Amino acid sequence: MTVEGIRVSRRWLALREPADAAARAPDLVENLRPHHPETGPRVIHDLGCGTGAMGRWLAPLLPGPQHWVVHDRDADLLKVAAADLPGPAADGTAVTVEVRQSDITRLHPGDLTGATLITASALLDMLTEDELARLVTVCVGAGCPALLTLSVVGGVHLTPADPLDRRVAAAFDAHQRRTTEGARLLGPDAVTVALDQFSRLAAEVLVRPSPWRLGALQADLAAEWFTGWVGAACEQQLELAAETDDYTRRRLAEATAGQLAVTVNHADLLILPHDPPSERSSAG
Numbered sequence: 001m002t003v004e005g006i007r008v009s010r011r012w013l014a015l016r017e018p019a020d021a022a023a024r025a026p027d028l029v030e031n032l033r034p035h036h037p038e039t040g041p042r043v044i045h046d047l048g049c050g051t052g053a054m055g056r057w058l059a060p061l062l063p064g065p066q067h068w069v070v071h072d073r074d075a076d077l078l079k080v081a082a083a084d085l086p087g088p089a090a091d092g093t094a095v096t097v098e099v100r101q102s103d104i105t106r107l108h109p110g111d112l113t114g115a116t117l118i119t120a121s122a123l124l125d126m127l128t129e130d131e132l133a134r135l136v137t138v139c140v141g142a143g144c145p146a147l148l149t150l151s152v153v154g155g156v157h158l159t160p161a162d163p164l165d166r167r168v169a170a171a172f173d174a175h176q177r178r179t180t181e182g183a184r185l186l187g188p189d190a191v192t193v194a195l196d197q198f199s200r201l202a203a204e205v206l207v208r209p210s211p212w213r214l215g216a217l218q219a220d221l222a223a224e225w226f227t228g229w230v231g232a233a234c235e236q237q238l239e240l241a242a243e244t245d246d247y248t249r250r251r252l253a254e255a256t257a258g259q260l261a262v263t264v265n266h267a268d269l270l271i272l273p274h275d276p277p278s279e280r281s282s283a284g
């Protein structure tokens, strides 16, 4: 993917932040805690940070002073991440943030030297297989845990149901897997591919469902999500556009009235590294 890539709006990220926080699998944080250093520097690299929502969610759940290095290719989003800082850590200690504008698919192992944790959220499905493979290599090379949350895995469920839902969902998934700049995006296949690659290189990979469950309290997000969902489907399958006018109007009216319930499936991954060779031999 190029540094320009697909731009994500600040408004969309603000709208989804509470739903993302509610959806991420909390037990992966429990599994991560024993691998979080008890002393010394805690340096967390957040890849594709957007406006920094991952830090605002995770930093207060982990103890100890933390330094977050947040990476994104979008300078405007990074400005927000630098201004809207995470609250203090779980024990009240300070959290600092450093921004880095970069293409995270072109990171070199040295870029993450000293990392004690790597995070990403809503990122993997935007990558191609080669980009994901490079990212996996860099994460494993850093030798620290990685918490990669909220990758779209395909499958949405709308209530009340409508006969057009399945066709729109299929066209949306195809759009997520579209070929751009000569390479196919992984879309809903990202988690399967990531699991396969990490399982061969890491000590342990944990995977948990992390669906959005949107209802009346998330009516604005449901309406915005639906607009993007049906728009991408129609872009992918042009003949759908003529058939979805009434459907779109009806669904948006339902969403706005808080009468549309939507489940959007995601998955979270926690990757735990092998012990460094020195620790393995002393433990054995």
Ligand SMILES: C[S@@+](CC[C@H](N)C(=O)[O-])C[C@H]1O[C@@H](n2cnc3c(N)ncnc32)[C@H](O)[C@@H]1O
Residues within 6 Å of the ligand: 001, 002, 005, 006, 007, 008, 013, 020, 047, 048, 049, 050, 051, 052, 053, 054, 071, 072, 073, 074, 077, 102, 103, 104, 105, 120, 121, 122, 123, 126
């Ligand atoms: C869906 S947003 C998620 C943002 C944030 N992690 C969150 O959960 O709110 C994906 C983010 O990844 C960034 N991104 C996507 N591909 C990237 C790349 N190759 N290099 C750097 N940033 C990238 C986008 O600019 C965007 O900010």
